[in-house]
Amino acid sequence: AQSVAQPEDQVNVAEGNPLTVKCTYSVSGNPYLFWYVQYPNRGLQFLLKYITGDNLVKGSYGFEAEFNKSQTSFHLKKPSALVSDSALYFCAVRELRGYQKVTFGTGTKLQVIP
Amino acid sequence: DSGVTQTPKHLITATGQRVTLRCSPRSGDLSVYWYQQSLDQGLQFLIQYYNGEERAKGNILERFSAQQFPDLHSELNLSSLELGDSALYFCASSVGERSYEQYFGPGTRLTVT
Numbered sequence: 320a321q322s323v324a325q326p327e328d329q330v331n332v333a334e335g336n337p338l339t340v341k342c343t344y345s346v347s348g349n350p351y352l353f354w355y356v357q358y359p360n361r362g363l364q365f366l367l368k369y370i371t372g373d374n375l376v377k378g379s380y381g382f383e384a385e386f387n388k389s390q391t392s393f394h395l396k397k398p399s400a401l402v403s404d405s406a407l408y409f410c411a412v413r414e415l416r417g418y419q420k421v422t423f424g425t426g427t428k429l430q431v432i433p
Numbered sequence: 434d435s436g437v438t439q440t441p442k443h444l445i446t447a448t449g450q451r452v453t454l455r456c457s458p459r460s461g462d463l464s465v466y467w468y469q470q471s472l473d474q475g476l477q478f479l480i481q482y483y484n485g486e487e488r489a490k491g492n493i494l495e496r497f498s499a500q501q502f503p504d505l506h507s508e509l510n511l512s513s514l515e516l517g518d519s520a521l522y523f524c525a526s527s528v529g530e531r532s533y534e535q536y537f538g539p540g541t542r543l544t545v546t
Contacts, residue, residue, distance in 0.1 A: 353534065362435065362523055362537030363476075409476065420489045421535070423476045 321346040323412045325424040332400045333432050340395040340427045342410030352393040353411040353421070354384055363409060369393060380404070400431045436460065437538035439524050445544045451512040454541045458505055458526030464488070465507040466527070466535060467499055471520040482507055483530045514545045 323344045332338045344350055351370055355363040367378025374386045384395045395408060410424040436459035446452055458465050467479040469492075478491035482501035493499075496514075501507040511518060521542050525535040 351533070355537075362437070362539050363525075363535075364435070365534040365536065368534055420478050420481065420491055422478070425475045 321350075321412055321414055321422050323410050323422055323424040325408075325410055325427045327427050328425075329428040329430060331430045331432060334402055335399050338397050338400045338404070338429065338431070340408050340410075340429060342393045342395065342424060343391050344393060344410070344412040345391060346412055346414045348414045350393075351413045351421075352384070352386065354378065354382070354393075354395050355409045355411060355423075356380075357407040357409065357426070359406075366395070366408075400429075402431045402433050405429055405431045435536040435538065437524060437526050437536050439522075439538035439541050441541060442539065443542050443544075445546060446514060447546055448514055448516060450514050450545075451510065452514065452543065454509040454511070454522055454524075454543075456507045456509070456524030456526075456538060458507070458524075459536050462526035462528050462536070463505065464527045464530060465501055465505070466525040467493075467507070467509050468523040468525065469520045470523060470540070474520075476523075479509070488530060511543070516545050519543055519545045 353368045354366040357363045369376045369386045377383045382397050407426045409426050411421050413421045438457045440455045463484045466481045469477045479493040480499050481489040485501050496512050499509045521540045523540045524538045527535045
């Protein structure tokens, strides 16, 4: 069975500082990995995905994520946080081969402090 | 705006009742997914349809059912409602049968009293 873990319920970071939101995953084969963001009272928005290739994936709004196969991690990063980045972030995974549903993590609330 | 629409935005109903939530996917998307988001359970996958056929089932209760129509819109039917069914229900869509990136609607907030 596939699973994804977001170990931090909340991450606080000062505006202008770099941010990292952590995600680890478990699948039996190679993974598809995703990050989504949810702003208050809105649906989830797709940020970025990893399928194959370069371990550093660039996405929307200046976010990027680093795939680390040995550590089974896919941490979301941004060099300089904005107050407007404050939202709920979800990591998601599915197995690359075959057909599997996407499994979402429990979400990490990012609070950027002015 | 993702291009996925959901109606209604809010729904308040009593225990034991039945409701229908509606979703229209993005133009060109053939897959529709339903999710339930609650504070204690997080985001739970319920069911997926692709081009009118059921493709995958998640943690969907027997009291819940869904279908996708020839015009690709989908409906989620919730019956014999319980207080614990109060949640945000999201619809998402994607182009293909396999789930690549999904595009989420704004959600329907269901309150069961």
